[in-house]
Amino acid sequence: MLDYRAFFADKIAEIQANGQYRTFVEIERLAGRFPAALHHHPDGPREITVWCSNDHLGMGQHPAVVAAMQGSIERSGAAAGGSRNISGTNRTHVLLEREVAELHNKERGLTFITGYAVNDAVLDVLGKLLPGVIFFSDEQNHASMILGMRATRAERRIFRHNDPAHLEELLAAADPEAPKVVAFESIYSMDGDVAPMPELCAVAKRHNALVYVDEAHSVGMYGPGGAGMAAQLGCADQVDLLMGTFAKGYGTAGGYVVGDGPVVDAVRSFAPAFIFTLAMPPALAAAALASVRHLRESDNERLLLHHRAGMLQGLFQEAGIPLVSTESHIVPVLVGDPHLCKRLADRLLNDHLCYAQPINFPSVPRGTERLRINPSPVHSPAAVRHFVSAVDEVWDELGLPRATPVPGAAAGVTPVGVGTAL
Structure with a gap:
């Protein structure tokens, strides 16, 4: 007879082994201060910055x-x-x-x-x-x-x-x-x-x-x-x-x-x-x-969103951090390996207090695992620079491959359909 518990336990073990298993990061958004949030870490709550929220304009706290x-x-x-x-x-x-x-x-x-x-x-x-x-x-x-x-x-x-x-x-x-x-x-x-x-x-x-x-x-x-x-x-x-x-x-x-x-x-x-x-x-x-x-x-939130996205894309390109696309406000950082993608996300969260969720198969094809970064108007320019610096540091620590750097990209990237960056 089929052991149902063992059957499903084997299925979970399988996705854990190939890097598909998804874990929850328990946070509390701080209204009025988002993208700041409390991360309920095993050692106790600590304040982090969220970089993967779909609240693209920060309207959830308006x-x-x-x-x-x-x-x-x-x-x-x-x-x-x-x-x-x-x-x-x-x-x-x-x-x-x-x-x-x-x-x-x-x-x-x-x-x-x-x-x-x-x-x-x-x-x-x-x-x-x-x-x-x-x-x-x-x-x-x-x-x-x-x-x-x-x-x-x-x-x-x-x-x-x-x-x-x-x-x-x-x-x-x-x-x-x-x-x-x-x-x-x-x-x-x-x-x-x-x-x-x-x-x-x-x-x-x-x-x-x-x-x-x-x-x-x-x-x-x-x-x-x-x-x-x-x-x-x-x-x-x-x-x-x-x-x-x-x-x-x-x-x-x-x-x-x-x-x-x-x-x-x-x-x-x-x-x-x-x-x-x-x-x-x-x-x-x-x-x-x-x-x-x-x-x-109000156009202000839209203008700030696209300014932050353009700034983030440009700084990543200057640093040789590979991106899937620069066509919109969504900034996908290409890692290409599920286990390394999880390690990158974990190091960013634990060492730099920056939360970016790893995206693996089946959300994206195997071999294109990534961090999908969602900047917003409530991310300050200083926060953008800090985040890029953190990614750059952990990228080196993990020995991840880089793209060809694009000098001056941060000053020139403007996402599709957006006028002069602020």
Whole structure:
């Protein structure tokens, strides 16, 4: 008979041996002082600096966001009390959905308790309602998109990453009468590279395909008022359905989709991931609404984000620290070995009080293990320099290979779509 305990223990031992095993770093963010946080170390709590948070703009501690959440809790309590269809729709949900629809100049918005649920729900409805639909999916799409499409059992054709010519080839070979959905991301979170959105949209529209874009890593941080990369690159009107999250640029939690009214209403009416789950807590919706409204009016956080990212990228390049990409605010430091990546992260945390989480397979391909660094407006220039110095020191200690240094890079690197660095 199968020993279930031993079976799963062997599975864990296997991923520990190959460097895939993930460990938690227990921290407490310090509101008003983030990126400072308390690390609950076995020897006792100590203050560290966080370099891997998805709170890219520091909005999770913005006074207006915190006040909105506190006020909502005082009015409505801690939770929605049900699904959106059964007692869970709060006035704040409605206001938030109107706000994001207006932000993206779309007819309708719909909010979810997580961004993962958005991709699952929308792609499920497209795959199951459109007769004979064919998905055309970028090969590096997020797991939530891949699994959402796969679960529908609709035909799925994969185009090479960020390759409009290959997408054109696949679309041209498909039945011209079949419904088609082209799905991709605007910024890919592990490499930090940016999709050629105008070209991909143009190809899709030549073949009458619906365009679905995951803008989780760009809303709030790019485009007029934080409307995202499609808005920044001038192709937002070609995107039929846009997914965004409140958990990154907006510093809270939850996700949303915006698009044509009937399509979004179909998601609301047919998606199990929307119908059979708890509504977003009103306090989260209130915090997200305050964050979206603030970033529609303020460019300061975006400018500081891109300044810090450009500074960090430049200093790394000057030091010969290899980077996967310098196209966006995400700064992936390439290590290339899971065990060395973990040792690098551990030394940075234990010796230099800098927390950067190692990223290993299956999040990235084997041999491309990395630290994904997320600078933000709340990281000071002095903190950026200190962090680069720490990485540089540990890099030498571990004997990691360097890239060719780029002299003067710190003065010249400006991420995509950003004007003069501050």
